[in-house]
Amino acid sequence: MTTQYPHIVVGGGISGLSAAHYATTFGVETLLLEANARVGGCMQTYSFPELDGFWIEAGSHSCFNSYGNLLQIMDELGFLDRATPKAKQSYALWREGQRKKILSALHIPELVTSLPRLFTAKKSECSVAEYYGAGLGSRNYRDLFGPAFRSVICQNADDFPAQALFRKKPRRKDVLRSFTMPTGLSEIPRTIAEESGLTVQCDSKVEQITRSDTGFEIALSDGTTLGCDALTLAVPPDAAARLLRDCASRAAEHIANIGVVDIDSLLLAFRKEDLDAPEMAGLISVDGAFLSAVSRDFLDDPRYRGFAFHFPGDLLGEEERVQAACAALGTRPDAIAAAAHCRNKLPSLRKGHAALIEQIDAALAGLSLAVTGNWFLGVSIEDCVSRSLAEHYRLFGAPDAAI
Ligand SMILES: Cc1cc2nc3c(=O)[nH]c(=O)nc-3n(C[C@H](O)[C@H](O)[C@H](O)COP(=O)(O)OP(=O)(O)OC[C@H]3O[C@@H](n4cnc5c(N)ncnc54)[C@H](O)[C@@H]3O)c2cc1C
Incomplete structure (x- = not known):
């Protein structure tokens, strides 16, 4: 017999967890897979x-303190006071085999003459290269801002929609401007998952979703089948296009136009005495093998320092990645205290993305199916939570106040 739930969320990243939080606090029994x-x-x-x-x-x-919807969830669950300040450090550039100061790549006269265009160009109609190339100057874009934006989204940023890169959001003055958590940012999804009333089932890969008389039928890779009245899908676009094929084919066709990039991340830890590199926020790679590196120097540890080097997926072998990272830190592989590898995936949005989202939303209208993720408003954590909130209102009804 198929177990029936009022609401199932597929995907346990911040998009799915925030959707599950909104439904649970609204009183809808929710299972997250x-x-x-x-x-x-x-x-x-x-x-x-x-x-x-x-x-x-x-x-x-x-x-950041501009992540209003995320901050509100943390407030509601009583752990916003665990937000921990990050030490202020600067990023450096990695160019021609050397670490250089950011300012060394800035063409100031060009910046001054270009800046007025940043306020007159229509961000919503431009790609990142068009908008920032014009508003900061083409040489500034080539030598500094293009690589910096690439390091933010771990992929070439030129064709990315300018509006989806940075969205202006109001700041909460009572919260730290930029923060981490005492045991790292994973504390946030973990705490939401432990929320009372929410059931989270890990190791549960959804293979197929079909329509049923009462809503949706969900087939898991272990052969289990579950049913639900309402469904929220919170997986990357390639997985969403595949899963929606049999239950929302028009939406699936539009979503299939959104690309994804794989990122191979190399994590390196060093004993402090074994690493001479100065403290830094990270490295922006202009011409290196990696896209960016983010250090753990923002929260001091008495014994160790750490770095995450992000590489384009499947491009280099393990040894080449280690060599490239060690060269950028001015050290040798035998100085590494511990290493680990992991994989990330990010959407590859393109100019014209807003029109594509309108088509997806039109195809979803009237269905008891919400779709959320980092491929609607933008890739930041707050963009994910904001989309989840808007979809929650569409699925379960908005309060009287405007969204
Ligand atoms: C290297 C890197 C650095 C970043 N830095 C920042 C930053 O500092 N600040 C910031 O705001 N944002 C940052 N981001 C972006 C942000 O972290 C992500 O956009 C956001 O966390 C994505 O959340 P999500 O839930 O939409 O997707 P994901 O985190 O990708 O979650 C999707 C989940 O769905 C699951 N899933 C997929 N298919 C299935 C299936 N068939 N069945 C069940 N589950 C499935 C996956 O296992 C995954 O857990 C960064 C991203 C990366 C990669």
Whole structure:
């Protein structure tokens, strides 16, 4: 017999967890299904057991006081006071085999003459290269901002929609401007998953979704079948297109136009005395083999330092990645205290994305099916939570106040 739920969420990253939180606090019994053994998706803090639990962020590393919807969830669950300040450090550039100061790549006269265009160009109609190339200057874009934006989204940013890269959001003055958590950002998804009333089932990969008389039927890879009245899908676009094929084919066709990039992340930990590199926020790679590196220097550990080097997926072998990372840190592989590898996936949005989302939303209208993720408003954690909230209102009804 198929077990029936009022609401099932597929995908346990921040998009799915925030959707599940909204439904649960609204009083809708919710089951969340996550393919991996842990929740969090790209919010992934990696701990080295062999280094007494020293951790490095393998994915997202910073939350901000402009993340209003996320902050409200943390407030509601009573753990916003665990937000922990990040030490202020600068990024450096990695160019021509050397670490250089950011300012060394800035063409100031060009910046001054270009800046007015940043306020007159229509961001919503431009790609990142068009908007920032015009508003910051083409040489500034080539030498500094293009590589910097590439390091933010771990992929070439030129064709990315300018509006989806940075969205202006109001700041909460009572919260730290930029923060982490005492045990890393994974604390956030973990705490939401432990919320009372919400059932989370890990190691549960969804293989197929079909319509049923009462809503949806969900087939898991272990052969189990579950039913639900309402469904929220919170998986990357390639997985969403596949899963919606049999239950929302028009939406699936539109979603299939959204690309994804794989990112191979190399995590390196060093004993402090074995690494001479200066403290830094990370490295923006201009011409290196990696896309970016993010350090763990923002939260001091008495014994270790750590770095996550993000590489384009499947491009280099393990040894080449280690060599490239060690060269950028001015050290040798035998100085590494511990290493780990993991994989991330991010959507590859393109100019014209807003029109595509309108088509997807039109295809979903009237269905008891919500679709959320980091491929609607933008890739930031707050973009995910904001989409989940809007979809929650569409599925279960908006309060009287405007969204
Ligand atoms: C290296 C890196 C650094 C970043 N830094 C920041 C940052 O500092 N600040 C910031 O705001 N954002 C940052 N981001 C972006 C942000 O972390 C992500 O966009 C966001 O966490 C994505 O959440 P999500 O839930 O939409 O998707 P994901 O995190 O990808 O979660 C999707 C989940 O769905 C599951 N799933 C997939 N298929 C199935 C299936 N068939 N059945 C069941 N489950 C399935 C996956 O296992 C996964 O857990 C960063 C991202 C990366 C990769």
